Amino acid sequence: MPELPEVETVRRSLEPHLVGRTIVRAVLHRRDVLVVPGDPIGGFGRQRPDSRATRPPKQARRAHLLESARIEALGRHGKELAILASDGRVLLAQLGMTGRFVANRPGRRARIPDHTHATWTTDDGTRIRFVDPRRFGGLWAIHRDELEARWARLGPDALTIDPADLHDRLKRSRRSLKAALLDQRVLAGVGNIYADESCFLAHLDPHRPTNLLRPSETRALAEAVRRVLASSLERGGSTLRDHADAAGVAGSYQADHAVYGRGGQPCLECGSPLDTGRLAQRATVWCRTCQGDAPAGS
DNA sequence: CTGGTCTCCTGATCGC
DNA sequence: TGCGATCAGGAGACCA
Numbered sequence: 001m002p003e004l005p006e007v008e009t010v011r012r013s014l015e016p017h018l019v020g021r022t023i024v025r026a027v028l029h030r031r032d033v034l035v036v037p038g039d040p041i042g043g044f045g046r047q048r049p050d051s052r053a054t055r056p057p058k059q060a061r062r063a064h065l066l067e068s069a070r071i072e073a074l075g076r077h078g079k080e081l082a083i084l085a086s087d088g089r090v091l092l093a094q095l096g097m098t099g100r101f102v103a104n105r106p107g108r109r110a111r112i113p114d115h116t117h118a119t120w121t122t123d124d125g126t127r128i129r130f131v132d133p134r135r136f137g138g139l140w141a142i143h144r145d146e147l148e149a150r151w152a153r154l155g156p157d158a159l160t161i162d163p164a165d166l167h168d169r170l171k172r173s174r175r176s177l178k179a180a181l182l183d184q185r186v187l188a189g190v191g192n193i194y195a196d197e198s199c200f201l202a203h204l205d206p207h208r209p210t211n212l213l214r215p216s217e218t219r220a221l222a223e224a225v226r227r228v229l230a231s232s233l234e235r236g237g238s239t240l241r242d243h244a245d246a247a248g249v250a251g252s253y254q255a256d257h258a259v260y261g262r263g264g265q266p267c268l269e270c271g272s273p274l275d276t277g278r279l280a281q282r283a284t285v286w287c288r289t290c291q292g293d294a295p296a297g298s
Numbered sequence: 299c300t301g302g303t304c305t306c307c308t309g310a311t312c313g314c
Numbered sequence: 315t316g317c318g319a320t321c322a323g324g325a326g327a328c329c330a
Binding site: 096097136137283 | 321
Binding site: 132133 | 300301302303304306307308309310
């Protein structure tokens, strides 16, 4: 499930295929995967399949998919990936649970994956496909002017989170640490895997209300988040099933998970069996010994 | 405003 | 071997 390290891995592997190139052809294979300005639900909800009346003309959709644009840069904030064209058009991608991009160099015959929802062809003949079986992901056509505002609504990027900033954001809420880490408006980029891994590394119980965390604890948390994400990024992210870079290379950080997916198995630090439960609607794994309760007096 | 729950979707896995 | 039930979860909608 793509979180920050996986999305950044995809971004880096797509960059050489796209930056400086022109999209000569863009095709949308499944309408409801792309949201364009003027679509219902406040502009940024997912368009529902029954809103056919509002669908833009075919030619407009190609333009929203950056046809005939020269690609200037690939950006990322949290789990969102942005393809920026030199004329100001931006295509924003959320990978959701199973979304990925696949690049094929010209001349190489590649099988078109199932659930390919969009295909781009660049001026050197490379084909890029957006594939997302579960369709929790999607594409948003926006303008460069809107990108900054949209990303400002998210919290700071988790890869470079500042400890004091994080403390400030966490003290405003009484909900659990796990729920707060999953909230992209608090911190952008952490999902279920790295929330659990970060809590373990910081020796913090994911059930702790975040307003009761001490500055020293949020400092440890911020450092843990950065370390976990950076380590994962070095290994190309975690591949549980779907994640791969644009060349199809899987990540390997899943082998280093200390807690995620290891419920009942011995804690790597103390050896006692790891606890499992459901917290913030998500499967959660932690060690009650190493991630003990709040210190006395809090 | 806050925090909790529901919903979307497909594929893997499991029990019978 | 088949088949239904269950589970996985990012993020917006929705509700108390």
